Amino acid sequence: MVTIKEIAAAVGVSSATVSRVLNYDPTLSISTSKRQAIIETAEALNYATPRNRGRAAAQGLGAGLKIALVHFLVPAQELADPYYVGVRLGIESRCQTLKSEIIKVFPTGNAPEAAMLEGASGVVAVGHYYGEALEWLRRHSRHLVFADYAPAGDADDSVLSDVALAMTRLLEAVHSMGYRRIGFIGWIDAFHEPENIHSERRCRTYIEWMTSAGLYDPDLCLVERMTPDSGYALTRAMLARPNPPEILITCNDNMALGAYRAIHELGLRIPEDVAVASFNDIPVAQFLGPPLSTVKIPAELIGETAVDLLLERLSGREVSKKVVLGTEMIWRESTPAAAEKRDPEKRLA
Missing domain, CATH: 3.40.50.2300 (Response regulator)
Structure with missing residues (x-):
C-alpha cells in the first residue's frame, strides 16, 4: 500500500497537505497545479507499486504512431474524479512505453478540429459518448477505441469493466x-x-x-x-x-x-x-x-488495454473486439x- 508520506516526498509537500488534498478538504488553499500533481502522483504510485508488467517485447511496436486521446471530461472535472485520472495515466504510460506520440483533446464546448483526429493513427475515447458526439467520433477517426465505455452494438472496439x-x-x-x-x-x-x-x-x-x-x-x-x-x-x-x-x-x-x-x-x-x-x-x-x-x-489497465486494442487494429485486425476486465472487492x-x-x-x- 502506498503511504501518504511517499506521496508527499514525491511531490515535495507535507504529509498533512497530501492528506487534505486526497480527502478533498474545501478549506485548503493550494494551487490547481499542485493539487493535480498530488492526485496524479497518488494514482501513479498506487498503479506502479503492485505490478511490473515487463512488456519489453512490445517496445518499439508503436514507435512513430500518433494517438489522439479524446476525453469526455474537462481537466477540472477529471481532477475531481481520480478514477479517470487513472484511465488517462494508463493510456499515457502505454504510449510512452511504445514510444508513441499522444495528443490530448479535452472538451471545450465545441467539437475538436476534425483534422486533428483524422491526422492521428487512431483515437482512444475516454468516457461515455452518445448521439451526435458518438457519430462524430466514428466519422473522423481512422481507428477508434472506447475506454471505460462500450457503445450499443458490436461495431466498435471497447474496453471496460462490468x-x-x-x-x-x-x-x-x-x-x-x-x-x-x-x-x-x-x-x-x-x-x-x-x-x-x-x-x-x-x-x-x-x-x-x-x-x-x-x-x-x-x-x-x-x-x-x-x-x-x-x-x-x-x-x-x-x-x-x-x-x-x-x-x-x-x-x-x-x-x-x-x-x-x-x-x-x-x-x-x-x-x-x-x-x-x-x-x-x-x-x-x-x-x-x-x-x-x-x-x-482497474482504471489504468483499462487505459493500457485501449491502446493495445488500437495497435491490434493498426496491425490488421478487422473484427471489432470488446474487452471486459474483471473487478475485485x-x-x-x-x-x-x-x-x-x-x-x-x-x-x-
Whole structure:
C-alpha cells in the first residue's frame, strides 16, 4: 500500500497537505497545479507499486504512431474524479512505453478540429459518448477505441469493466453479511435514457436485485444529476428519512467522500451507525477514516488495454473486439458484517 508520506516526498509537500488534498478538504488553499500533481502522483504510485508488467517485447511496436486521446471530461472535472485520472495515466504510460506520440483533446464546448483526429493513427475515447458526439467520433477517426465505455452494438472496439456484475456481487456479499436495509445513491445518466432516471447500470442492477430479493424500498434509492456535492446532499436526504439504511452503497468513491462528510456532520459513526461501500478504489479510499470498502475497477489497465486494442487494429485486425476486465472487492473497515456491528466483541473472536 502506498503511504501518504511517499506521496508527499514525491511531490515535495507535507504529509498533512497530501492528506487534505486526497480527502478533498474545501478549506485548503493550494494551487490547481499542485493539487493535480498530488492526485496524479497518488494514482501513479498506487498503479506502479503492485505490478511490473515487463512488456519489453512490445517496445518499439508503436514507435512513430500518433494517438489522439479524446476525453469526455474537462481537466477540472477529471481532477475531481481520480478514477479517470487513472484511465488517462494508463493510456499515457502505454504510449510512452511504445514510444508513441499522444495528443490530448479535452472538451471545450465545441467539437475538436476534425483534422486533428483524422491526422492521428487512431483515437482512444475516454468516457461515455452518445448521439451526435458518438457519430462524430466514428466519422473522423481512422481507428477508434472506447475506454471505460462500450457503445450499443458490436461495431466498435471497447474496453471496460462490468459494473452491473460487480454490483450484483457486492449486493450478494453484503446480504450474506446480514444487511437487509441496503441504501444506494447515484447519478442520473441523462444522455443514455433521459426519460429513465434509474438507467445507470449500477442503479438499474441495484433496483432489480433488491426487488428480486423482496427488499426494494424506493426511499433507499436516491439519484440526481451529478454535482460535486451529490454524495453529501443525497446522503443527508436519505439519513433524514424515518427508516435509514444499515449500509449505504455509493455509485463511486467520490460520492462516498460526500457521504462520509454527511454522516460525520450528523453525529453518526461509520460503520456502527451506517456502513459504507462503493466503487473504483481511488487512492484516497485507503486513507479515509475508516478506510473505505470499494470495488476495485482497474482504471489504468483499462487505459493500457485501449491502446493495445488500437495497435491490434493498426496491425490488421478487422473484427471489432470488446474487452471486459474483471473487478475485485476490497473489503476495509467501513463495512463489517452486520453481526459485528451489533456485537463489536465478535471482531476480536
